[in-house]
Amino acid sequence: MPDKTIFYLLFAxxxxxxxxxxxxxxCRRTWLSRTSLALTAAGVLLHSGLLTQRWxxxxxxxxxxxFATLFFFSWALALTFFxxxxxxxxxxxxLFVMLLNLLLLGGALPRDQRIPPLxxxxxxxxxxxxxxxxxxGYAMFAMAFSLGVLYLIQARIDSAALPDLGVLRRLNExxxxxGFGLFTLCMVAGGIWAHIAWGYWFSWNIKSVWSFLVWLFxxxxxxxxxxxxxxxxxxxxxxxxxxxxxxxxYLGIGLLLESxxxxx
Amino acid sequence: xxxxxxxxxxxxxxxxxxxxxxxxASAATLLIMGGSLAMNAHPRIFGGMDGTTINAWFAGxxxxxxxxxxxxxxxxxxxxxxxxxxxxxxxDWLTHLRARWRKTGEYLIHTGxxxxxxxxxxxxxxxxxxxxxxxxxxxxxxxxxxxxxxxxLDSFTPDFSPEGRPLDMVSAVVLLRNGNExxxxxxxxxxxxxxxxxxxxATSLDQRLAGFRCFLNGVGTIDLxxxxxxxxxxxxxxxxxxxxxxxxxxxxxxxIPMGEQLGNPALQLLLLRPDxxxxxxxxxxxxxxxxxxxxxxxxxxxxxxLAGYVSLLTVNRDPGAGLALAGGICLTIxxxxxxxxxxxKRRRGDRPQI
Ligand code: HEM
Numbered sequence: 001m002p003d004k005t006i007f008y009l010l011f012a013x014x015x016x017x018x019x020x021x022x023x024x025x026x027c028r029r030t031w032l033s034r035t036s037l038a039l040t041a042a043g044v045l046l047h048s049g050l051l052t053q054r055w056x057x058x059x060x061x062x063x064x065x066x067f068a069t070l071f072f073f074s075w076a077l078a079l080t081f082f083x084x085x086x087x088x089x090x091x092x093x094x095l096f097v098m099l100l101n102l103l104l105l106g107g108a109l110p111r112d113q114r115i116p117p118l119x120x121x122x123x124x125x126x127x128x129x130x131x132x133x134x135x136x137g138y139a140m141f142a143m144a145f146s147l148g149v150l151y152l153i154q155a156r157i158d159s160a161a162l163p164d165l166g167v168l169r170r171l172n173e174x175x176x177x178x179g180f181g182l183f184t185l186c187m188v189a190g191g192i193w194a195h196i197a198w199g200y201w202f203s204w205n206i207k208s209v210w211s212f213l214v215w216l217f218x219x220x221x222x223x224x225x226x227x228x229x230x231x232x233x234x235x236x237x238x239x240x241x242x243x244x245x246x247x248x249x250y251l252g253i254g255l256l257l258e259s260x261x262x263x264x
Numbered sequence: 265x266x267x268x269x270x271x272x273x274x275x276x277x278x279x280x281x282x283x284x285x286x287x288x289a290s291a292a293t294l295l296i297m298g299g300s301l302a303m304n305a306h307p308r309i310f311g312g313m314d315g316t317t318i319n320a321w322f323a324g325x326x327x328x329x330x331x332x333x334x335x336x337x338x339x340x341x342x343x344x345x346x347x348x349x350x351x352x353x354x355x356d357w358l359t360h361l362r363a364r365w366r367k368t369g370e371y372l373i374h375t376g377x378x379x380x381x382x383x384x385x386x387x388x389x390x391x392x393x394x395x396x397x398x399x400x401x402x403x404x405x406x407x408x409x410x411x412x413x414x415x416x417l418d419s420f421t422p423d424f425s426p427e428g429r430p431l432d433m434v435s436a437v438v439l440l441r442n443g444n445e446x447x448x449x450x451x452x453x454x455x456x457x458x459x460x461x462x463x464x465x466a467t468s469l470d471q472r473l474a475g476f477r478c479f480l481n482g483v484g485t486i487d488l489x490x491x492x493x494x495x496x497x498x499x500x501x502x503x504x505x506x507x508x509x510x511x512x513x514x515x516x517x518x519x520i521p522m523g524e525q526l527g528n529p530a531l532q533l534l535l536l537r538p539d540x541x542x543x544x545x546x547x548x549x550x551x552x553x554x555x556x557x558x559x560x561x562x563x564x565x566x567x568x569x570l571a572g573y574v575s576l577l578t579v580n581r582d583p584g585a586g587l588a589l590a591g592g593i594c595l596t597i598x599x600x601x602x603x604x605x606x607x608x609k610r611r612r613g614d615r616p617q618i
Pocket of ligand 1: 177180219222223279280281282285346347349350351353367370373374377602
């Protein structure tokens with residue numbers, strides 16, 4: 001198997017950022033959060049470079065196996081966090097998101113990173129758009145999930161290390177809205193692609209059905225924030241449930257189908 | 265407090281209600297979630313859902329499995345309510361456009377969703393799905409769902425990688441209406457021929473018997489396939505009219521095709537003798553040649569079968585696809601507008617509360 005040192009270096013950068021955020025949560029030193037942000041920035045830069053290099057080497061966006069999608073998802077999540085961090089200086093809020101990112105990247109690393117040949121039906125820019133918007137959308141939903149969990153924690157412990165509830169709520173709503181927008185673009189690209197590849201733009205294949213459910217769920221959440229009684233706590237729980245639907249759509253369906261139909 | 269609204273006003277308020285939207289969407293979500301579990305557990309029943317329109321599939325499946333499919337009409341009902349709800353909300357916005365123009369992006373999203381719903385319903389109610397159809401070059405396929413229409417395959421070229429992986433399948437097709445060409449194009453993977461709601465797609469390929477390599481005394485090795493003509497040393501001509509991969513001769517002498525697999529192959533030949541006389545007949549290649557061929561010294565000896573490819577083409581019609589595409593465009597523009605104006609609107613703090 002080709003050398004993976006550079007991928008482990010990337011993991012180490014993100015892991016160091018996580019340690020920095022953890023230390024910041026405890027001792028609240030500005031330089032700690034600054035260093036963590038710098039480490040995250042370095043990680044995002046290296047991650048983007050690796051992704052570009054793989055894209056150029058393959059001649060197409062390599063997102064056709066589990067290593068590649070986890071690697072891309074992790075990149076999208078790191079970028080999403082970086083955006084929120086630059087915009088709002090969330091500090092310790094990053095701990096949770098970057099931990100999730102480490103899980104994704106850690107899930108990718110033991111797998112084979114070689115780029116498989118492209119299946120002819122995937123050889124279209126629509127597929128690339130579909131995947132890019134799908135994972136950038138997922139990353140926003142993962143961000144919303146993290147913010148939802150932090151909201152619930154903050155509602156219990158009222159820590160000075162975390163942003164206050166109003167900020168967490170607003171950021172959660174923002175992540176959901178942006179995620180819904182990106183995921184809508186993913187669905188549009190996917191629908192057009194399905195129409196030219198199969199002759200129908202909506203498929204009753206279980207993965208497509210669950211993608212539609214993800215979309216419907218987050219469209220619902222774009223409205224749920226207007227229900228005064230749901231703002232805050234209920235909304236945080238819904239963000240957590242929504243990410244459950246996302247994870248099931250992304251990973252669960254493959255496992256479920258495998259367990260039911262080993263020969264399929 | 266007394267409610268002095270008219271019934272119509274109250275109905276309108278329900279139609280525009282965001283709560284109704286949340287209930288309808290939640291119900292549809294839960295129904296589809298449950299339904300997807302049934303889909304996963306019963307692939308034999310649900311596996312063909314994409315092969316036909318959803319209403320045709322439901323009409324065929326419901327009688328034998330009502331306990332597994334009841335969620336589908338209920339989902340359709342929820343989506344219908346959701347759709348009417350979205351429409352009311354959209355009309356309500358249109359009537360307040362002057363004050364709410366900043367929400368154009370959001371309401372383009374609503375319009376897009378409505379167009380998708382209508383496009384899906386229309387495409388399934390008025391469209392059809394057929395195939396995959398096996399077509400060899402030169403063959404024509406009648407489309408019974410569209411009386412008068414037929415599809416002709418002019419040529420078919422599969423493309424393989426050096427390792428033998430299929431890379432593409434290129435079919436040159438002509439769409440005919442009452443024998444007259446209405447559209448022509450090359451169909452490849454991800455490049456269908458689109459014409460007036462019709463989608464003609466390259467689905468797969470298959471092998472079939474295309475001809476036979478034979479040895480003919482005085483001529484040498486020749487490839488015989490339908491349409492071949494061979495000049496004989498004595499000045500006569502041997503022509504091939506038909507090739508059957510598997511055939512049987514009935515008691516009355518009629519030759520009956522038995523299938524596409526190589527079994528008992530037969531060539532229908534035409535022999536034009538130098539004196540101008542004609543003979544036409546069948547030569548079953550596993551049997552001795554007909555007397556007339558042998559007597560004329562024109563009996564080819566089969567050496568090996570020659571394989572050719574047939575194209576497997578899918579022909580669907582989705583008259584709602586244009587509407588759905590318009591919906592997709594509305595969604596895209598709406599999302600971009602709504603995302604770009606998100607922060608400005610948040611600063612203004614204009615959002616409804618319920
Ligand atoms: C079924 C009936 C629906 C109703 C009654 C409804 C109603 C509304 C209302 C009142 C708003 C707030 C607009 C404003 O800020 O003034 C809104 C926003 C929105 N709706 Fe709907 N809607 C419906 C369906 C949908 C559907 C099906 C989708 C998506 C496919 C959708 C996506 C959105 C989005 C993305 C927003 C923007 C949310 C935001 O500003 O953060 N809606 N809707």
